[in-house]
Amino acid sequence: MSDEWSQWLDFDRANVDAVPESPGVCVIHASMKILYIGASQNIRQELQSRLSGQCTARAKRFRYIVTPAFETIKEQQVKEYVSKHGKLPPCMEQNAI
Numbered sequence: 001m002s003d004e005w006s007q008w009l010d011f012d013r014a015n016v017d018a019v020p021e022s023p024g025v026c027v028i029h030a031s032m033k034i035l036y037i038g039a040s041q042n043i044r045q046e047l048q049s050r051l052s053g054q055c056t057a058r059a060k061r062f063r064y065i066v067t068p069a070f071e072t073i074k075e076q077q078v079k080e081y082v083s084k085h086g087k088l089p090p091c092m093e094q095n096a097i
Helices: 014-019 043-051 070-085
Strands: 024-030 033-040 060-068
Touching: 014 043, 024 070, 033 043, 033 060, 033 070, 043 060
Parallel strands: none
Antiparallel strands: 024 033, 024 060
């Protein structure tokens, strides 16, 4: 397993289908604004579900990291985002899900 983030990739079916079916974390953005930070035992499935998500379907790019510590990494990413922006990413707020 890798502990390095992927490059930013276009958020489309082909790139998402190339993501390993492994535990990991993903960050999804549009116009360089983070929309969603997700984590799952199967990061490919998480990203596939976001392709058709009401809020995340407008996303343009994503990156991911394969890691068994996906819950901890997601928590760190969310904390960093909240400390910088004062709120959750738009697609993680209650009304956006």
